[in-house]
Amino acid sequence: MRDVEMAPDGRRVVVIAVEAGEEAVAAVNEVARRRGIRAAQVTAVGGFADAEVGYFDRPARDYLRIPVPEQVEVLSLVGDIAELHGEPALHVHAVLGCRDGGTVGGHLLRGDVWPTLEVVVTEVAAGLAKRVDPDTGVAMLTGMAHG
Template sequence: MRAHELHHQTGRVLVVVCDKGEEAVEAVGAALREHRIHAARVTAVGGFADAEVGWFDRETGDYRPIPVREQVEVLSLLGDVAERGGEPALHVHAVLGRADGSTVGGHLLRGRVWPTLEVMISEVAPELAKRVDPETGLALISGTGGG
């Protein structure tokens, strides 16, 4: 994994390039902790050798796993970073493309990178930071900072 921090007028941008065989959620989480990013938007493209996405079941308050046991392209990976227990928590959804052109998607639980995953993490203003909603356990935007 390689991570490069850029600075520009709207805030920091962290570019994380995951290598073959790395577990994507773990690698990105490690980069977030290393660079102390607690509120951000996340996008990525690349591929996985295999993965697991999930569908949030509101009855159980947990994700139902959907195994993806084949090589797929990461057609879209979007999400955010919120703070949970003082640590950055990655929350991303993925649309994964299969060889036949069909897709599968959901909350990314894990993905074994192949051949690469290029992740752009754009820090957001503190007033856009997400907070854990006690009712659902999900990280939601708590306010917009406006009056």
Template sequence: MRVREIKEDQRRVLVVVCDRDEEAVATLRDAIREYDIRAAQVTAVGGFRSGELGYFDPNVHDYLPIAIDGQVEVLSLLGDVAEHDGRPELHVHAVCGRRDGSTIGGHLLRGEVWPTLEVVLTEVAPSLAKRFDPEIGLALLTPDLPG
């Protein structure tokens, strides 16, 4: 992993380049904790050699696995970082393109990077937080907005 912190006005931008063979989710979690990123928007492009996406099933309150079973292009990776139980947590979704042009998408559970994953985390309002909704079974974004 290679990381560069850029400060613009009052917010930071963290550029994380995940190297080949790194596991993307673990690497990004390490970076946001090391740099104390509490609230951010996440975007990325790159590639995975293998991994797993998830589809949230409301009936079982859990993610159903979707295998990434070979080389794919990460066409879009979007999400956020927000506090949950006092710790910054990563929540990202990915759309991955296969060689034949078909795509798969879902919540990124795990991704083995190949050859790279270029990630930009842009810090946002520090009051961004997630709270667990027991009815749904997920921690959901609940920005503390005035009024």
């Protein structure tokens, strides 16, 4: 993977080119950890050789895993990075385009990149963190004032 950091208007922006054969979630988390990013918005486009997305099952309080065992295009990938248990944690949702024109989407659990994944990480206000909500079992942003 290759990454570069810019700071237009005082906000850090890190652009990551995740390379073929790398796992997307691990690669983005590694760059966030190395660059000290704890709160950011994330967008990306590219492709996967295969992937796995998840649908959050409310009664089970866990993700139902949806394997995507084929080459797909990443049509949309949006989400955030926030601190979870002292480490940056990527939380993104993906819409993946299949060969037949159909799509599959959900929480990105894993994506083996092919041929590339171009990720833009835009830092936001420091101090955002995630904590597991006891009522839902979902990690949610904290540190935001109501208003």
